[in-house]
Amino acid sequence: MPTISRGEVAHLARLVRLAVTEEELDLFAGQLDVILNSVARVREVATEDIPPTSHAIGLEDVFRDDVPGPCLTQQQALSGAYATEDGRFQVPRILDES
Amino acid sequence: MSELTRLSAAELADRISRRETSAVEVTQAHLDRIGSVDPVVRAFLHLDGDGALAAAAAVDEGLQRGDAATSPLAGVPLALKDVFTTADMPTTCGSRILEGWRPPYDSTVTRKLREAGVVLLGKTNMDEFAMGSSTENSAYGPTRNPWDLDRVPGGSGGGSATAVAAFEAPLAIGTDTGGSIRQPSAVTGTVGVKPTYGGVSRYGLVAFSSSLDQGGPVARTVLDAALLHEVIGGHDPLDSTSIDAPVPPVVAAARAGATGELTGVRIGVVSQFRGEGYQPGVLHAFETAVSRLRDLGAVIVEVSCPAFDYALPAYYLIAPSECSSNLARFDGMRYGLRCGDDGTRTAEEVMSLTREAGFGAEVKRRIMLGTYALSAGYYDAYYGQAQKVRTLIIRDFAAAFEKVDVLVSPTTPTTAFRLGERVDDPLSMYLSDLCTIPSNLAGNAALSVPAGLADDDGLPVGLQVMAPVLADDRAYRVAAAYEAARDATDGDPLWSRVPDLTEDRLSGPSIDTEDRLSGPRIAGVVGR
Numbered sequence: 001m002p003t004i005s006r007g008e009v010a011h012l013a014r015l016v017r018l019a020v021t022e023e024e025l026d027l028f029a030g031q032l033d034v035i036l037n038s039v040a041r042v043r044e045v046a047t048e049d050i051p052p053t054s055h056a057i058g059l060e061d062v063f064r065d066d067v068p069g070p071c072l073t074q075q076q077a078l079s080g081a082y083a084t085e086d087g088r089f090q091v092p093r094i095l096d097e098s
Numbered sequence: 099m100s101e102l103t104r105l106s107a108a109e110l111a112d113r114i115s116r117r118e119t120s121a122v123e124v125t126q127a128h129l130d131r132i133g134s135v136d137p138v139v140r141a142f143l144h145l146d147g148d149g150a151l152a153a154a155a156a157v158d159e160g161l162q163r164g165d166a167a168t169s170p171l172a173g174v175p176l177a178l179k180d181v182f183t184t185a186d187m188p189t190t191c192g193s194r195i196l197e198g199w200r201p202p203y204d205s206t207v208t209r210k211l212r213e214a215g216v217v218l219l220g221k222t223n224m225d226e227f228a229m230g231s232s233t234e235n236s237a238y239g240p241t242r243n244p245w246d247l248d249r250v251p252g253g254s255g256g257g258s259a260t261a262v263a264a265f266e267a268p269l270a271i272g273t274d275t276g277g278s279i280r281q282p283s284a285v286t287g288t289v290g291v292k293p294t295y296g297g298v299s300r301y302g303l304v305a306f307s308s309s310l311d312q313g314g315p316v317a318r319t320v321l322d323a324a325l326l327h328e329v330i331g332g333h334d335p336l337d338s339t340s341i342d343a344p345v346p347p348v349v350a351a352a353r354a355g356a357t358g359e360l361t362g363v364r365i366g367v368v369s370q371f372r373g374e375g376y377q378p379g380v381l382h383a384f385e386t387a388v389s390r391l392r393d394l395g396a397v398i399v400e401v402s403c404p405a406f407d408y409a410l411p412a413y414y415l416i417a418p419s420e421c422s423s424n425l426a427r428f429d430g431m432r433y434g435l436r437c438g439d440d441g442t443r444t445a446e447e448v449m450s451l452t453r454e455a456g457f458g459a460e461v462k463r464r465i466m467l468g469t470y471a472l473s474a475g476y477y478d479a480y481y482g483q484a485q486k487v488r489t490l491i492i493r494d495f496a497a498a499f500e501k502v503d504v505l506v507s508p509t510t511p512t513t514a515f516r517l518g519e520r521v522d523d524p525l526s527m528y529l530s531d532l533c534t535i536p537s538n539l540a541g542n543a544a545l546s547v548p549a550g551l552a553d554d555d556g557l558p559v560g561l562q563v564m565a566p567v568l569a570d571d572r573a574y575r576v577a578a579a580y581e582a583a584r585d586a587t588d589g590d591p592l593w594s595r596v597p598d599l600t601e602d603r604l605s606g607p608s609i610d611t612e613d614r615l616s617g618p619r620i621a622g623v624v625g626r
Contacts, residue, residue: 009466012469012470017449018454021454024462031524034524038414045486050489053485059338059341080199089431092444092445
């Protein structure tokens with residue numbers, strides 16, 4: 001019984017917006033199963049009383065003065081866009097009307 | 099090859115500042131070298147010859163006016179990993195999804211290099227979004243190891259390491275999330291440093307795993323790496339994880355170390371990092387290096403760090419989890435590739451087609467793996483447990499550094515493997531990072547310094563030196579002392595023994611890379 005099924009991988013692909021092919025699903029399902037079985041070893045050592053670490057250097061709540069600084073111009077911000085219209089990013093329709 | 103390309107960065111800067119040679123001559127010599135060997139090793143994705151010569155001329159003009167040199171590296175050429183934004187050059191991260199992308203701003207590292215008068219030659223090849231250990235995951239074809247063209251240069255920063263090893267540049271910048279500076283340096287015979295996390299700004303460094311990513315220097319000597327470290331290091335208000343503290347005195351440490359004295363320095367050998375899975379030639383070179391450190395007066399002790407055995411699985415949960423979030427920004431809407439926008443498809447469909455076409459297999463695997471590890475029902479078992487392992491690793495380091503000043507290990511378990519050998523087996527590729535990952539998870543400083551050639555295959559081996567958080571200078575001191583002793587014993591520095599690449603050494607490559615090498619890699623990306 002694999003840790004992760006082909007169906008679960010298809011679901012993941014939808015969640016992460018990857019239009020994967022059928023061949024990729026076969027390939028990734030096998031590879032992700034091998035990887036997950038290997039990394040599951042993390043369960044062996046870490047017990048209840050150990051706090052998690054999200055960030056190695058204990059910085060927190062880094063603030064700066066609330067003053068405007070330099071930022072990109074509209075032209076700069078749009079400079080890498082696939083398509084623009086009226087000084088804005090042009091994107092495909094958002095709603096699926098079918 | 100011009101003699102100028104074999105000099106250290108320190109020597110070049112010295113000659114330039116004393117006006118014995120011009121920065122323009124130095125830059126031209128390196129551009130010529132790139133022209134003759136890069137068609138073979140493929141370290142660069144983009145070259146900016148005109149920009150480099152103009153930057154060099156500006157340094158020369160300043161010196162001619164009588165201005166003081168802008169930094170100890172003014173006029174020295176450098177190869178920049180293609181993951182740092184550059185307003186005047188494309189930034190692709192080795193990915194199709196950013197092919198030809200021109201960022202509207204410079205990264206802080208880029209800015210500091212320019213301000214220091216360092217000459218940017220171009221952008222170097224890398225595994226896509228820095229995910230990989232061989233540079234074979236680049237969408238633009240692999241880089242070849244100058245020591246053996248059938249072998250990988252390590253990864254993800256194989257381009258930066260190769261540029262330095264092949265005398266295309268005396269200096270390069272890499273990034274190290276799980277070993278991407280140190281492992282390529284080990285297998286190409288160069289010096290590579292991962293500074294303490296937060297020591298070098300991540301502003302404008304395209305994010306892979308934000309709690310682990312760290313930029314750092316690549317060079318042929320420890321002193322050169324230290325000089326570059328001080329140029330790029332320091333607090334940056336634009337990176338909220340940047341440490342607000344002075345850069346550790348790494349140049350002074352490298353100079354002190356080079357006098358060859360380690361009396362009383364306590365060095366711990368990590369017992370977890372040898373034995374099964376380690377190439378005998380690597381272990382032998384490592385043991386020779388340790389006995390050399392002992393000869394220099396260091397006290398060698400064995401240190402056990404049991405949680406290090408779990409660093410690799412923890413890393414391959416934490417890094418993919420962070421990457422799955424970071425790479426969500428590549429949606430085909432504001433910059434980069436867009437596919438399938440035919441006026442009928444929705445944004446979501448276009449997004450899925452764009453990411454499918456724009457990302458390579460390893461990036462897709464990690465995005466899915468990370469999304470799985472973060473999803474409800476699996477979070478505690480995978481991501482949560484990995485974060486606890488991270489705590490245990492930090493505790494192991496803390497306990498070790500109560501007993502010793504630095505820890506040492508081989509940088510990576512094997513010498514450079516063959517192109518194609520691990521491409522289809524992600525887990526075996528991941529093992530390359532076995533020894534480097536703990537320092538990413540704990541945030542401490544670590545470097546790789548060449549430890550000679552393996553006696554079983556004649557390829558470079560790296561000695562890893564790990565130091566506590568913000569004690570980067572300790573690693574430099576030990577590495578510089580070791581380097582001086584090694585060169586004195588060997589009679590010449592390791593980097594001088596790289597094969598001459600200008601001979602025709604490309605007879606019969608062992609794998610089918612030819613179509614990829616001559617393929618669309620050039621179009622729109624490489625400016626030559």
